Every structure is written in C-alpha cells, then in structure tokens.
Amino acid sequence: MSFPLLTATAALPAIGAVVTAAVPAARRTAAKWLALLVSLATLALAIIVLVRFDPDGDRYQLTESHSWIADFGVRYELGVDGIGVALLALTALLIPFIILAGWHDADPLETGSKRWRPTQGFFALILAVEAMVIISFEATDVFLFYIFFEAMLIPMYFLIGGFGDRAHEHGEEAASTQRSYAAVKFLLYNLVGGLIMLAAVIGLYVVAGNFSLQEIAEARANGSLDMATNTERWLFLGFFFAFAVKAPLWPLHTWLPNAMGEATAPVAVLITAVVDKVGTFAMLRFCLQLFPEASKWATPAILVLAVISIVYGALLAVGQRDIKRLVAYASISHFGFIIMGIFAMTSQGQSGATLYMVNHGISTAALMLVAGFLISRRGSRLIADYGGVQKVAPVLAGTFLIGGLATLSLPGLAPFVSEFLVLVGTFSRYPAIGIIATFGIVLAALYTLVLYQRTMTGPVKAEVSTMPDLRVRELVVVAPLIVLLIFLGVYPKPVTDIVNPAVKSTLSDVQKKDPQPEVEAAK
DSSP states (O other): OOOOHHHHHHHHHHHHHHHHHTSOGGGHHHHHHHHHHHHHHHHHHHHHHHHHOOTTSOSSEEEEEEEEEGGGTEEEEEEEOHHHHHHHHHHHHHHHHHHHHTTTTTSOSSTTOSOOOOHHHHHHHHHHHHHHHHHHHHBOBHHHHHHHHHHTHHHHHHHHHHSBOSOOTTOHHHHHHHHHHHHHHHHHHHHHHHHHHHHHHHHHHHHHSSOBHHHHHHHHHHTSSOOOHHHHHHHHHHHHHHHHHHTTOTTSOTHHHHHHHHBOHHHHHIIIIIITHHHHHHIIIIIHHHOHHHHHHHHHHHHHHHHHHHHHHHHHHHTOSBHHHHHHHHHHHHHHHHHHHHHTTSHHHHHHHHHHHHHHHHHHHHHHHHHHHHHHHHTOOBGGGOOOHHHHOHHHHHHHHHHHHHHTTOTTSHHHHHHHHHHHHHHTTOHHHHHHHHHHHHHHHHHHHHHHHHHHSSSOOGGGTTOOOOOHHHHHHHHHHHHHHHHHHHOOHHHHHHHHHHHHHHHHHTTOOOOOOOOOOOO
C-alpha cells in the first residue's frame, strides 16, 4: 500500500493543532515554535505533492479511497487535480508567514495582569484551519468535503471573536463588542449557506445514490445518470449559494468587511487568502462538474452578480477610512473577477481565475500583513492617523507600496497576468460584461494610490515620527511574498502548466469550447 501522502498533508497540521493546544500556558514561546515547525513540515509535504503531481497525467492523482459510512455510500476519498494542488500549495505556503506575522498577537494583553489570552490556543486554531482547508481541496467525496467545509467555521469563529485586533478608536470594551458582532455575523452567514448546501447534498444522494464526485460526474457524462432539469437547477443553486457566501459574492458579502476589520491582520489574511478560496475552488470542482447544464443556465445571472461585486467592492474601497476594511472591500472586487473568470466558460477565463486565486492570496497577504505591522506600531486602523511614514520607515513604506501595486494589478506583478487572462476570456464570449469589469481596474488604481498617498507621503505626523522600520522577523515574512509577486509576474508558467489541463477537463464537463475569433477573409 502506497504512503497516503494527501492524508498526511492534512493530518500533520491537525495533530499539530492538538499538541500545540496541550502545551502548558507557561510555555507560550514553545507553543509558537511548535506551530511554526508543524507548518513548515506541512509545507514540505505540500512540495512533495506538487513535485509528484503530473500535469499531463490522470485528472485526479495521489488518490485514496476507503469505505467510511457504507450504509449511506459515504467514502473517505481524496485526490488532487491541477487546481486543487495549486491551492493546496498556496495554503501550505501562507500558513508559516501567518504564524510568524502573528507571533505576538496572542500575548497577554497587559504585563502582570490577570487578563490573558491562551497563546497556544491561537496557534492551534490556525493549524486546525489549515488542516480543514487542505482536506477540502483534496476531498472527492461530496459528503466528506461538506463536513470540513462547515467544520472550518468553528476555529475561524474563535480566531475572529477571541483574538481580534487590539487597535480600536473607542477602546478595548468597544473592540470586544465589535469582535463578537463580527464573529457571530461570520458564523451565521456561513451556517445559513452550509445548511442550504446540506439540503442539496442530501438531494444529490437521493438522485445519484452515492457521494463520489468522480462516479457521479462519469455517470452524467455517459448518460447513465439523467437528472431532471428542474432538479439539477435546484441542486446547483443549493451548492452555489453556500460557495457564494464563502467566496464572498455580492450581495452575500457583508460579513467579510466586519470579519477582516475586527480580526488581527494575520487572521484577516487567513480569511481572505486561504478560507475564502474554498468557495471559488468549489464552484469549479463541484458546481461545474456535477451540474453542467445548470451551470450554463445560471451563467448570465452569475456574471451580472460578479461584475456588480467588482465595481461595488472597488467603489466602497475608495471611500473607506479604515485600512483593513479598505483591503476587505478590495478583496470583494477581486473575488468578482475570479467568479467572472470561472463562469466566462473559456479556457483563458478559468485559467486566469485559478491563477488569480493563487496571486490574490499572495498579494493580499503581502499588503495586509504590512498593514498589520503598520497598525501595530501606531495603534490605529484609521487612514487619517497616518502621514509621512515613508520618511521614517522607508522599508515598511516600500513593501506597502509593492503590495498595493500588486493589488491594482500593475504589469510585472503577479495579479496582472491573472486579471488579464480573466478579462480576455470574458471579452471573447461576453464583451459587455468585460467592458464594465474594466472599471474595477481604474477604481483599484484610485483606492490603492490614495491609500498610499494619505498614509506614507506628506508631512510626518507627530504620532509616527518615532515609528521603527520593519524588524528582522517582519522582513522574513514580507520579503518572500514580494519575491513571489515579482517572479510570478514575469514568469507565471510554473502555475499555468499545472492548472491548464484541469481547466480543459472542466470545460469538457460543461461541453464548452473557446469561441473562435472572427477573422475577415482576405480579399
């Protein structure tokens, strides 16, 4: 029996979470180092998965299959395609940086005070989220995926509500109230989406008789499983609603600004760069593969919602006073691009959307983590409380600028390639949608450059005049992300080579081909 590599990749952080949580409270530093070492070991396993994955091989590789709940046809089935392996690698890559960036975020609130926060619990929860996200990218049994899709809400709830941002303009009591509100709102929105999906999962079992993604997809393809049109559409809507909440897609997005605003910067990165990717990934893996006809039927409406997300999120980002909420609304706009690329039903659009998931994770991590370092120094999230930072902390300002330029998809940085592919893929089939979406690019330049101008340039405010520049630990967090943004900006081929075959298979599932360009015949 071959070594269960995919199981090990998810099990290691899960075991690490339990061990980290059991570390005595007096050994906070040991808990931090343990969590970091576990995350690095998980990254090593993810690299092995990446190396062993053959883009030209079978669609699902490194598969594992074991009977679990035989009476209901539930199996423990794992497998990764090109899209899943790319996002698995992204998750494993970001978690060590998240842990390093949050090194002091769960330290005691006051020296010598009885008010304390369980440091080991903070890092254990991060590892638990990593384990659940990884197995969500690996699961090829619908019921298995659903369990971890929902279970990850529990540690995220405690990370938002129990370890929120200390920088609040109205003091700790108001901060605690806002954290609780944000955590409950996050949980309720996602629970409602999950309950609707549960009904659809049960309905799928009634129709198909099992939960195996590959078996159901094959049965749909060869005609042995014929769903009634209305049944397929209702099941699709049940799945898509849950994924649209997680993504998030307008108008189901309102939990994200609250959650990212009140969470610590590393947890905000965990939300938007890691957890939310499960929603867009699942649209590709489950919605299009299980319900191809319903996906085509719903495409016009979804594209309209996606383009509203792009423009609406960017417009609200322009008007934000809070740095973290600005990044949150910018992420809503970016998720609109990702969903637009998925449902453009073109190879360029879907390759761009998958590449966008990876690049958005890296660029948002870079920008939000540097913003977190900035906020921790000043103790305020308000843009108006800053000014002239580049004169006292030039390295911090420089990395903040690069993260911001990546957010607006500047050519030469990674998000540009993915955004360009999404727009090309959309233009070729839905030109009107593509034209409207380009306004999001203009607005992105506006909110990013205005943010930099107001915080980093101009006269040095007294409150930031003694602000220290990035420390060694913070440089270790930011520098690799900046290098990746530049590398993937000029050479995205390593990622596109992995995801393109999976995208072709997805287009084949929905029986779509790229539209042929209209070329005027030579006279």
